[in-house]
Amino acid sequence: MKILITDMLHVSAEQERAVCRRYGCELDTTFCHTEDDLIRYGMDADALLVSYSRITRKVLESLPKLKIVVKYGIGVDNIDVQAASDCRVMVANVPDYCLEEVASHALMLIMNGLKQAQFFDRKFHEGVWVSKPNDKILYRPSEISLGLVSFGRIAKTLAKYAEPLFKEVYFFDPYVDQSYDCNVTKIETLEELFSCCTVISVHTPLTAGTRHIIDTSLISKLRGAILVNTSRADVVDPNGVVSGLDQGNLLFYGADTFWPEPPDFKSSIAKYFLQRTDVLITPHCAWCSLTSEKEVRRKATEIAIEGALGRCPASVINKYAIQ
Numbered sequence: 001m002k003i004l005i006t007d008m009l010h011v012s013a014e015q016e017r018a019v020c021r022r023y024g025c026e027l028d029t030t031f032c033h034t035e036d037d038l039i040r041y042g043m044d045a046d047a048l049l050v051s052y053s054r055i056t057r058k059v060l061e062s063l064p065k066l067k068i069v070v071k072y073g074i075g076v077d078n079i080d081v082q083a084a085s086d087c088r089v090m091v092a093n094v095p096d097y098c099l100e101e102v103a104s105h106a107l108m109l110i111m112n113g114l115k116q117a118q119f120f121d122r123k124f125h126e127g128v129w130v131s132k133p134n135d136k137i138l139y140r141p142s143e144i145s146l147g148l149v150s151f152g153r154i155a156k157t158l159a160k161y162a163e164p165l166f167k168e169v170y171f172f173d174p175y176v177d178q179s180y181d182c183n184v185t186k187i188e189t190l191e192e193l194f195s196c197c198t199v200i201s202v203h204t205p206l207t208a209g210t211r212h213i214i215d216t217s218l219i220s221k222l223r224g225a226i227l228v229n230t231s232r233a234d235v236v237d238p239n240g241v242v243s244g245l246d247q248g249n250l251l252f253y254g255a256d257t258f259w260p261e262p263p264d265f266k267s268s269i270a271k272y273f274l275q276r277t278d279v280l281i282t283p284h285c286a287w288c289s290l291t292s293e294k295e296v297r298r299k300a301t302e303i304a305i306e307g308a309l310g311r312c313p314a315s316v317i318n319k320y321a322i323q
Contacts, residue, residue: 068307
């Protein structure tokens, strides 16, 4: 049984090797940069461990032994799930390895927006001590509402952190009902969520249906608001963010993602954000901690081996295709 790591961000595969040794599996760390590489080195693989490699229909149709593709993380937008389903290949993620990390990162971005920390820090580095910050809009959290776009594991964790701070916490998610264990209220439409909340935190996965779901029209409903995105960049339309910042609909934009990743720092969109003091961007690092970095590698490998053995791991997202 062979597990192929197509690509990874971490510097060592020791966690993966330790799991494979327990099951007597072969682990191949020949990284793949093209479809041809993936096909060549994955030809005899029972499972793929994937970070950012694009697993396309051509790749999936060319790997006869493949039983499962496992994403190091949560979002599977670089994997053609429909093609995998057509080929009866399972696609799985690791949905629970960084709940605290991403939720606390989102809260950090929110608090930076509430306190306008980016602006004051930039002024300090310019040698300016702003002793009277009266010109900046600074909200008291208990007087404003937080809205969550999507209500999965990370958003629920953030809700528990944020509920004591804010006047109200609302969420929009057509796939989640009102049954949960924290004081959060469901909103029926995105338009209503954006109309009643001063802070919006985005947690929806990127799919064909959610691309640019946060657009200029929605952002125009905000009034001096804080928008935070710890999901995927393309869930939010960059033109909407630019318009929102320029027109005052947005007081602050914070994100752990960008268009694209890594950015082209010479592009007009990157230059626009670089010169602003009401924007804070981090490099898709919200997931990371000393614990989560090891946990995702171990769990992903265990899921891959379970799938390679012909079982259906709990985190498979296309169970319908293999039953």
